Amino acid sequence: MNINTTKVISLLFFIFSAFYLYTAYQIQVFAFDENAPFNARTFPIYLGYTGLFFSGLKIILPDPNTIKVQHKTLEYKKTAILIVIAIIYGATILKVGYFLTTSLFLFSSYYFLGERRWVLMFLLSFPFVAAFMYLLHGVLDIYLRDPFLKLVGVMG
Amino acid sequence: MIEGILIGFTTALTFQNILMVMVGCFFGTIIGMLPGLGPMTAIALMIPITYGFDPATGLILMAGVYYGAVFGGSTSSILLNAPGVPGTVATSFDGYPMAQQGKAGKALAIAAWSSFAGGTLSAIYLLFMAPSLSKVSLSFRSPDYFALMILGLTAIAAFSSKGQFLKAMMMVVLGLMLASVGQDSLSDITRFTFNNMNLTDGISFVLVVMATFAMSEALTIILKRNDPTSAAKQVSLTELGSIKINKEERTKMYKTIPRSSVIGFLIGVLPGAGATIASFLAYGMERNVVNDEEKEKFGKGSVNGLSAPETANNAACSGSFVPMLTLGIPGSGTTAVMLGALLGFGVQPGPRLYMTNPEIFWSIIMSMYIGMVILLILNLPLIPYIARILAVPKNYLIPLILFFSITGIYVMSFNNFDIYLMIGIAVVATFMRLYDFPMPPLILAFVLGGLMEENLRRSLLLSNGSWEFLWDRTLTACILLTTILIVVWHIYKTMFKKTKV
Numbered sequence: 001m002n003i004n005t006t007k008v009i010s011l012l013f014f015i016f017s018a019f020y021l022y023t024a025y026q027i028q029v030f031a032f033d034e035n036a037p038f039n040a041r042t043f044p045i046y047l048g049y050t051g052l053f054f055s056g057l058k059i060i061l062p063d064p065n066t067i068k069v070q071h072k073t074l075e076y077k078k079t080a081i082l083i084v085i086a087i088i089y090g091a092t093i094l095k096v097g098y099f100l101t102t103s104l105f106l107f108s109s110y111y112f113l114g115e116r117r118w119v120l121m122f123l124l125s126f127p128f129v130a131a132f133m134y135l136l137h138g139v140l141d142i143y144l145r146d147p148f149l150k151l152v153g154v155m156g
Numbered sequence: 157m158i159e160g161i162l163i164g165f166t167t168a169l170t171f172q173n174i175l176m177v178m179v180g181c182f183f184g185t186i187i188g189m190l191p192g193l194g195p196m197t198a199i200a201l202m203i204p205i206t207y208g209f210d211p212a213t214g215l216i217l218m219a220g221v222y223y224g225a226v227f228g229g230s231t232s233s234i235l236l237n238a239p240g241v242p243g244t245v246a247t248s249f250d251g252y253p254m255a256q257q258g259k260a261g262k263a264l265a266i267a268a269w270s271s272f273a274g275g276t277l278s279a280i281y282l283l284f285m286a287p288s289l290s291k292v293s294l295s296f297r298s299p300d301y302f303a304l305m306i307l308g309l310t311a312i313a314a315f316s317s318k319g320q321f322l323k324a325m326m327m328v329v330l331g332l333m334l335a336s337v338g339q340d341s342l343s344d345i346t347r348f349t350f351n352n353m354n355l356t357d358g359i360s361f362v363l364v365v366m367a368t369f370a371m372s373e374a375l376t377i378i379l380k381r382n383d384p385t386s387a388a389k390q391v392s393l394t395e396l397g398s399i400k401i402n403k404e405e406r407t408k409m410y411k412t413i414p415r416s417s418v419i420g421f422l423i424g425v426l427p428g429a430g431a432t433i434a435s436f437l438a439y440g441m442e443r444n445v446v447n448d449e450e451k452e453k454f455g456k457g458s459v460n461g462l463s464a465p466e467t468a469n470n471a472a473c474s475g476s477f478v479p480m481l482t483l484g485i486p487g488s489g490t491t492a493v494m495l496g497a498l499l500g501f502g503v504q505p506g507p508r509l510y511m512t513n514p515e516i517f518w519s520i521i522m523s524m525y526i527g528m529v530i531l532l533i534l535n536l537p538l539i540p541y542i543a544r545i546l547a548v549p550k551n552y553l554i555p556l557i558l559f560f561s562i563t564g565i566y567v568m569s570f571n572n573f574d575i576y577l578m579i580g581i582a583v584v585a586t587f588m589r590l591y592d593f594p595m596p597p598l599i600l601a602f603v604l605g606g607l608m609e610e611n612l613r614r615s616l617l618l619s620n621g622s623w624e625f626l627w628d629r630t631l632t633a634c635i636l637l638t639t640i641l642i643v644v645w646h647i648y649k650t651m652f653k654k655t656k657v
Contacts, residue, residue, distance in 0.1 A: 005591055006323070006591050006592075009588065009591060009593070010322075010326070013326055013330070017329070020333055020348075023348060024347075027345065027347050028345065029343070029345060030343065030345075033343065036617075036621075037616045037617055037619075037620060037621030038612070038613045038616040038617055038621075039343070040340035040342075040343050040345040040347060041347075042612075042613075042616070043336065043608075043609040043612060043613075044333075044336050044347060044348075047329060047332050047333055047336065050329050051326070051329040051330075051333065054322055054325045054326050054329060055326055057322055057647065058322040058323065058326065061322070061647075061651060062651075065320060065592070067590075067591045067592050069590050069591065073380075073382050074379050074380065074382075075378055075379055075380075075381045075382055076379070078378055078381070079375055079378050079379045079586075082375070082378060082554070082555075082558070083375070083579060083583060086558060086562065086575075086579050087576065087579060089562065089575075090562065090572050090575030090576055090579065091572060093562075093566060093572070093575070094570065094572060098566070102559060102563070105555070105558075105559065105562075106555050106556070106559055109554070109555030109558065110551055110552060110555055113378070113550070113551040113554060113555070114551055115549070115551040115552070120552075124552055124556075132563075136204075136563075136567065139208075142204075142207060142208055142567050143567075144567065145570060
């Protein structure tokens, strides 16, 4: 049996299915529902077993189409930076507000991806977000919470 | 039916809806043109915009995006040999050689006319077939629906997996598992929430779609930026050539289009098949049908070879609406996204849709005609300009995709947790994509999860807990037998390859 990353992922899925199945058995159902033909835990239990079945097969059976990923050519650093920026964006959007955080998110993302045309970077962040915000908030009437714009008196 | 058609036309021909079709076709073309971004991503990005509209308008917009994205995919196939969507892979077989011969404009025009004809013809088939299919599907009972959903999930796993059936089935199970998070619909008992209040209502469909498609697509593009196999290919946009089609080429297209549209539509109707298989089958069939002289030209810039897959993939798009609208079971990943959006609007697709919401049912069908016309009017003269979109630097494109994805979730819930969850799912999805785990089966399973559990619940309760309902009715038994055959065949194929290796 050949151990490759696909098999490792399948093994992780097998463990995940086992955990899912265990949790499914722990679902509390009403006393009168305990012996019913179908209750809240029935479907998840079947799903857990199905997950074990398919991931188990994937582990046991040969992998004719082995995927070889060239890790050296992958841009892990930039991808990780982008994910971190997205997390920071998510963490600040409610407290700071949509306009400022989104504009900064876009601006910093352009920067970290290697862009250095400052005027274009600015135009595609602050004015772009303002226009998009107007479309959502002003035209489509979708509420956007923005403490920052409220503080500076732009938004009511 | 005449009354329904009139209702459909009245709804689809309002100023707002025509505008939506135009906007949808335009943005769909642009997004579909960008390699890696398909109709599913395009539609997912549009979902937040549709919140402000009524269901018919929202769906018309999404349908416009769908056709636009499929057409846009052809453009990058022809100009770059980099299909924007899998359904346009076959287009590149003859479209790209034609472009290399300095006939890019002509190739794009043939693609545009074939798409238009394929889409229009299949919209006519849909017009006549959908109501009768609705009547047939009214006789379906819970066990049949349950069996049909299993068949749909197995079929999409079989077709979308490129020989990786078990991986696709694992994704189906994962999608169903994600759908089971939150309150049980009948008893209100919370499941898999781990006492987190944010998960009580379950995981949002938009969140899963955005994470697994738009966001993970963007992350994958960045991750593979330096990968020589996926490096962006350069194209000369200065010489597109004439877009005029001569009489001889038109005659060839007249023969190809009708037969390819029938194949495309029928394949599109089957759950799980869709535009990719339709285009390959139409290409293969066309090659067998034409004379030896024309056969020689296949792969070297044949008009028939370009027209056939283009007609079929658009016909399949309309065809895939049949199971979604009449059975409530999406025929493809893209229609699964649209089904989710429909459920979000509070509209339940299925056999009764055209009775309970005729304006939605008919306006979608009518908007298809309008969409095809607009796509042609909009795209044909704009081809040289639209093609320049391909030059948009990824440094701008990627942050904008991430921005649309996060905004889509933010305006829906105003909740940090959902953003973190989306990023988490996107990271896992990106990693799984690297190892060829397909995402469409996950989305389809996620959408069908609730309905599947509901139908299993009803079937088991009606049969007093006995599993006999699976073979009590001939229809249920036949559907399940087909499913079992697909599963066994694919597992056998995997084992057979072992001995061969």
